[in-house]
Amino acid sequence: MIVSQLITKKPVIASKDISIREAAKIMKKEEVGSLVIVDKDYKAIGIVTERDLLYAIADEIPLDKPVSEIMSQNPVTIEENSDISEAVALMTSREIRHLIVVDHDGKVKGVISIRDVARAVGAIALDLAFW
Structure with a gap:
């Protein structure tokens, strides 16, 4: 399974110049955690x-x-065609819960969360159990 298959919605993005309050409002409206x-x-400079x-x-x-005052700069990204195992390794080694998915040009395609990855890994394990 590749990382892009885990993207469930369009990425929610913003400029570094918006206020922290506005960032919170956008996240609430879009029902996202990042x-x-x-x-x-359209390249990620923070999360x-x-x-x-x-x-x-x-x-x-x-x-x-x-929002630039509180964002994590130089966020960890993964290419959309990478295997899910690479996402698991990155999230584990970097101790992060959100991973930005980018295309080969580095443009943002989506965000996957640890929950998305866990769900996918669980489905793969369940599928393998029936083999």
Whole structure:
């Protein structure tokens, strides 16, 4: 199974200049746990997760500050045609819960979560159990 098969929805993206509050509103509206921050070429320059928002609130960072202040820079990405085993290895070794899927030009195609990967690995294991 390849990584692109795990993408269930269009990526939710934003500019680094939006406010932290606006980022939270977008994530709530789109019902996602992460927001990919992209440049003008649609390439990922950062990612903001629910955990980043939680830490920002706990650290009393003003919510009108730009999201670039709390995003994880240089996010981990994986090419869309990579095998799911590579995604598992990346997420485990980097201790991340969201992985940005990109095409061969580095443009964002989607985001997969640890939940997506676990579901797929479970389905593969179940399928193998019947062999």
